[in-house]
Amino acid sequence: MMNTNKRIYTELPRQCLPANAWVDNKKELILHTEQPFSFSQNLHYLSRSNNECLYQIEGDRLYKAIPVDGDIPVVEIRADDDGQLSVRFLGDAPPPNVRAQVAQYVYDWFDLGTNLTKFYDLAQNDALLKNAVASYYGLKNMGIPDLFEAMSWGIIGQQINLTYAYTLKRRLVESFGQRVEHAGRTFWVHPAPQVIAELTVQDLEALRMTTKKCEYLIGVAQLIVEGKLSKELLWDGGDCKKAEKKLISIRGIGPWTANYVLMRCLRMPSAFPIDDVGLHNAIKYVQGTETKPTKAEILALSSSWTGWESYATFYLWRFLY
Structure with a gap:
């Protein structure tokens, strides 16, 4: 077994x-x-x-x-x-x-x-980042070391608010994850891909996720179990664009999910979820505007972030919680 x-x-x-x-x-x-x-x-x-x-x-x-x-x-x-x-x-x-x-x-x-010194140096002269690094000095990009957990969280979070995403995550974990008891306290472990890979969409119905998301979760789990998807295969020399392309080729994984996984799990510094709603809201907050920035505007604003896009995004998110 x-x-x-x-x-x-x-x-x-x-x-x-x-x-x-x-x-x-x-x-x-x-x-x-x-x-x-x-x-x-x-x-x-x-x-x-x-x-x-x-x-x-x-x-x-x-x-x-x-x-x-x-x-x-x-x-x-x-x-x-x-x-x-x-x-x-x-x-x-x-x-x-x-x-x-x-x-x-x-x-x-x-x-x-990751040493943040160079990131802080560039941020001190950046209109969007200078207040963030001053206010949240020492914050690291908290990651998700397990690839299946990172992929699952990315899929669950697609096109829903964060509060509901946490609700779906809890349902998934408490239905199919492992429970560990210690000194009267319960701790949960995220479901392993081997568990989810053997399920059907019907097995996941009680979670109240969309059918598509259920299919995506099962499909990703199966790829990991079959050895067709791993951190090593995605890393491949640290080429972010190449890794993004590999992830986007997977059913249910678009640019946002791909860059989220590369940012939080693979730790690729150039990963940039430019379509992220939270990023847009953070930019609006810092600039004091009500208008969502266009992609062209974000690219212009981030022109000096090369090699630190993932950290810039993480620090801007910090304004939202």
């Missing part, structure tokens, strides 16, 4: 966790954070919805079940200072290979491999 929890977070070039960037104390991992970094800014982003089901926040601490290599450890993440993250296992310390993958997951999730 296939182990649907066996997920290994491979070390792609931009997100490889350096050996000197973390310390393995068995029950607790220490991840060193390159400045500028603000745990509180990132925690604020993660707390933007009270309907989030894949992690829990209590005060200044973050709790999550992370499925890796057949194990699902539950961790507490905190930062006594912004120079390091502490990742504490709430149960027994898992084996060394699992600890290493958990460290890799958290490193990727918080995008600790």
Whole structure:
């Protein structure tokens, strides 16, 4: 029988966790954070919805079940200072290979491999970004390390508001994901592609998603299970346009979803969801206008963002929550 929890977070070039960037104390991992970094800014982003089901926040601490290599450890993440993250296992310390993958997951999730200095330099002279970087200093592009989870979230969020997207996500997770109990608390793990790949549209009817979205989810899950879609195949040297083209060739994936996945999962800095409604609303907010910017206007406004489009988008979104 296939182990649907066996997920290994491979070390792609931009997100490889350096050996000197973390310390393995068995029950607790220490991840060193390159400045500028603000745990509180990132925690604020993660707390933007009270309907989030894949992690829990209590005060200044973050709790999550992370499925890796057949194990699902539950961790507490905190930062006594912004120079390091502490990742504490709430149960027994898992084996060394699992600890290493958990460290890799958290490193990727918080995008600790990206130094923001150059982005801040360009943003200081940018009309749209200068107030954002001053107000949200140390915010990282919080990611979605698991490809199927990122693809699912992109598909679910197509043409609906964020509140309803979180409702659909919870239904999907609680219907087909895994439940982990620890000390009387329940933690949920996103459904593995192997689970969704075996379903029919009728199996997903109770979620109240459109038939098309159900078909898209199942189709993407099947591609991943068949080995036709993976982070490695998409990365292919880090060519963003090439990766976007591969994703758009998949049924149900358009430019917005493709760039969202490349931005949040593959960490491609040039990924740019230019058609994103949230981006348009953020630009309207910063400029103090009621008119939606045209694509030509956005391209002109973003002309200096080359290589940082994904971060510019993420920082502009911050004005909306």
